[in-house]
Amino acid sequence: MSKKNKPTNQKVMSFIEKARRAQIVECAIETIAEVGYAQASLGQIAKRAKISKGVISYHFANKEELMEQIPIEYYKAWHTYIFPRIEAQKSPKEMLRVYIESNLTFIDQNRQHVFAVIEMVSNTRTADGKLQFAAELDEAILLPIENILTLGMQEGVFREFTKSSARVMALTIRSAVDGFTLELTRKPHLDVQEYTRELVTIFDKSTKK
Amino acid sequence: MSKKNKPTNQKVMSFIEKARRAQIVECAIETIAEVGYAQASLGQIAKRAKISKGVISYHFANKEELMEQIPIEYYKAWHTYIFPRIEAQKSPKEMLRVYIESNLTFIDQNRQHVFAVIEMVSNTRTADGKLQFAAELDEAILLPIENILTLGMQEGVFREFTKSSARVMALTIRSAVDGFTLELTRKPHLDVQEYTRELVTIFDKSTKK
Amino acid sequence: MSKKNKPTNQKVMSFIEKARRAQIVECAIETIAEVGYAQASLGQIAKRAKISKGVISYHFANKEELMEQIPIEYYKAWHTYIFPRIEAQKSPKEMLRVYIESNLTFIDQNRQHVFAVIEMVSNTRTADGKLQFAAELDEAILLPIENILTLGMQEGVFREFTKSSARVMALTIRSAVDGFTLELTRKPHLDVQEYTRELVTIFDKSTKK
Amino acid sequence: MSKKNKPTNQKVMSFIEKARRAQIVECAIETIAEVGYAQASLGQIAKRAKISKGVISYHFANKEELMEQIPIEYYKAWHTYIFPRIEAQKSPKEMLRVYIESNLTFIDQNRQHVFAVIEMVSNTRTADGKLQFAAELDEAILLPIENILTLGMQEGVFREFTKSSARVMALTIRSAVDGFTLELTRKPHLDVQEYTRELVTIFDKSTKK
DNA sequence: TATGAATGAGCCTTCATTCAT
DNA sequence: AATGAATGAAGGCTCATTCAT
Numbered sequence A, B, C, D: 001m002s003k004k005n006k007p008t009n010q011k012v013m014s015f016i017e018k019a020r021r022a023q024i025v026e027c028a029i030e031t032i033a034e035v036g037y038a039q040a041s042l043g044q045i046a047k048r049a050k051i052s053k054g055v056i057s058y059h060f061a062n063k064e065e066l067m068e069q070i071p072i073e074y075y076k077a078w079h080t081y082i083f084p085r086i087e088a089q090k091s092p093k094e095m096l097r098v099y100i101e102s103n104l105t106f107i108d109q110n111r112q113h114v115f116a117v118i119e120m121v122s123n124t125r126t127a128d129g130k131l132q133f134a135a136e137l138d139e140a141i142l143l144p145i146e147n148i149l150t151l152g153m154q155e156g157v158f159r160e161f162t163k164s165s166a167r168v169m170a171l172t173i174r175s176a177v178d179g180f181t182l183e184l185t186r187k188p189h190l191d192v193q194e195y196t197r198e199l200v201t202i203f204d205k206s207t208k209k
Numbered sequence E: 001t002a003t004g005a006a007t008g009a010g011c012c013t014t015c016a017t018t019c020a021t
Numbered sequence F: 001a002a003t004g005a006a007t008g009a010a011g012g013c014t015c016a017t018t019c020a021t
Helices: A015-035 A042-050 A053-059 A063-087 A094-111 A113-123 A134-154 A161-187 A192-207 B013-037 B042-049 B053-059 B063-087 B090-110 B111-123 B133-155 B163-186 B192-207 C014-035 C044-048 C051-058 C063-087 C093-109 C110-124 C134-154 C164-185 C191-205 D017-035 D041-051 D053-061 D061-088 D092-109 D111-123 D135-153 D163-186 D192-209
Strands: none
Touching: A015 A042, A015 A053, A015 A063, A015 A113, A015 C063, A042 A053, A042 A192, A042 C051, A042 D041, A063 A094, A063 A113, A063 A134, A094 A134, A094 A161, A094 A192, A113 B111, A134 A161, A134 B163, A161 A192, A161 B163, A161 B192, A161 C164, A192 B163, A192 B192, B013 B042, B013 B053, B013 B063, B013 B111, B013 C110, B042 B053, B042 B063, B042 B163, B053 D163, B063 B090, B063 B111, B063 B133, B090 B111, B090 B133, B090 B192, B111 B163, B133 B163, B163 B192, C014 C044, C014 C063, C063 C093, C063 C110, C063 C134, C093 C110, C093 C134, C093 C191, C110 C164, C110 D111, C134 C164, C134 D061, C164 C191, C164 D163, C164 D192, C191 D163, C191 D192, D017 D041, D017 D053, D017 D061, D017 D111, D041 D092, D061 D092, D092 D111, D092 D135, D092 D163, D135 D163, D163 D192
């Protein structure tokens, strides 16, 4: 994944160490959100964190390791927020509604972080030029949607989906959520509730029997 | 838009000059598509084009002017491809189908260019950190969808749309198309026809009365 | 003066920082003195200082900030050297003699620095092509001469001077000093004492009643 | 003088060739006068001359050869203007007055050319970093003054001068003339006649017995 | 003779990274 | 655990020069 092998000896981190890393990651997120990935140099990040550049290098093996934390942290927070809400629902139709609602709410409440992740995903590459997080992260994000669709189909409340048509449906829902993010970036005063209602309607209709 | 005023005196370009510029733009597209926007330095582009770095500076005032050509050319080609096909349709429903079909076909046939534009859109910023093309380009792309939706509503074949719900619908369709692009990048052997059919189905259902 | 606003927040510099900057400025002076302003690239300066190019950028915001130090330091040193000597004199005639003597001595003892400043003055331009230091620095240098002339006239030991004829006289004295500098550059083994005596004689005669 | 040996086979130049070279030199003078030596690239000069950059390279072996013409042409014109006027005088005192007067007039009437020469003299270096024209040109310019001084001394109208005190006197006069040039650059609306009168007075007094 | 095109060296600057303290 | 200092590679750009046409 990275040029340098990640150290297998996952050092046990002290509490302070963890806190310091978290603080730096936080600053990295803010920086990316404000000036964009390309301008988010270690210098910029350090300045915002009011620490010296060296500190970052001290706590992270390299820039890459720091940047990796951003989607990791994001995914953790996202997972924690989304899943309990979905699992609290009984019907697939409700699950889908809640998936859309909770995603949009989560994005609305974590704008900086979301934006930083988007910046990263579209910028970070492996040595051979492939997009970095695309594959793995996306599967993790698509799977729950596909599961809901499958469940709904089995229960007879959704229309028929083949494996691949379920994937297209899942990708479209996912894209709609990402599209909302971009629109929110462009129009920060967007009426989130209305947008949510519309998306729910759209995907309610398009999954109905 | 740029710090340096764009020269209004569009110099008359010789045929050769035009061809050379086009060739360099082509190489820039390839380079961005392969290594990403951030890594697409003039050096990289020149290497791919097997010319010296200076040649690029000779034909373009600066990197910005070169990069600007990419979405400009893209939008021209897109417009030329999409619109006649839509206008050949009689019903809004057909128009929407053809919008989706022709977009996916166009993307499939211009993968590199599309990808390069996506990279650019998500990377290029103005001096104050705002995304560059977001606003203007997006309106140009969303408007035709909104027009189709409005038309379909007036003709009574689509459900009711308020101005803002039509916009959400349009954004969702647009997002679905962009989502296809990303998926195509990740899975180059994707069954494009099937994907197209599914998207048509999804948005047929979600716009229906 | 410069495109980038000069930071008003004069950062408190550590002793080491000051010393390093001074050392780099010193090397810049040497470099300009040896190869001329046009050839005095950061690379050249760094090579002479046996440091990497980056170090200069680390200590100075940009080349301009480094170069600005040269006349600033020069003027400080010049002022410190010249003025006490003039003020120690009682008569305007002695003041004029000492002005010439101390200037020539100062130049003789700071050949490189003087030369570097001359190079800068005749090379540095503002964006609109005007010579940079010409105006401001020159007034600061001419004024003391004009004051001596005025004083001598009031005391009746110098001939009459109008405001503008005093200026021509001052300019001529200043030019003679600068001319000495150039001659010293061309003939490093010049007899400075004799040259001084002659200049004193010339301007003694030409100011006499 | 130059890195590349000047071709010994001084090709006989056609009239047209001479005219073209003269035109280019003229443009080079204008360019230097307006934007300064450092900014006077072949591109700039070519643009002003409304010819292609290649033309310059075609007519001059390299930039250096072009630039060399500027002081050469200047010296020719200067010589042609100054000497007949001096030789028309009978007494050394008159000669000195006319030397100053005609120099200032010449400078006033050839501002651009004079300024371009100053820029060049202070910028052009040989490979070893020495100022280029300093030596040779200066002797040619100082000698006539020294001759006047010697003559005046022999005729008993000037005070005693040793060889080296005559040189200092000559240098001072020369410096005064150069100082006038700089002042003229800074204050284009200078009263040239008054300045001339003052200089004549100054050097009349300082050479008098 | 003149041109447009191309080259390649050099410039200033930014930045991730290293290291002694 | 943190810092300031230094490095060196790479970036975009300018420019004198070369060359085929």
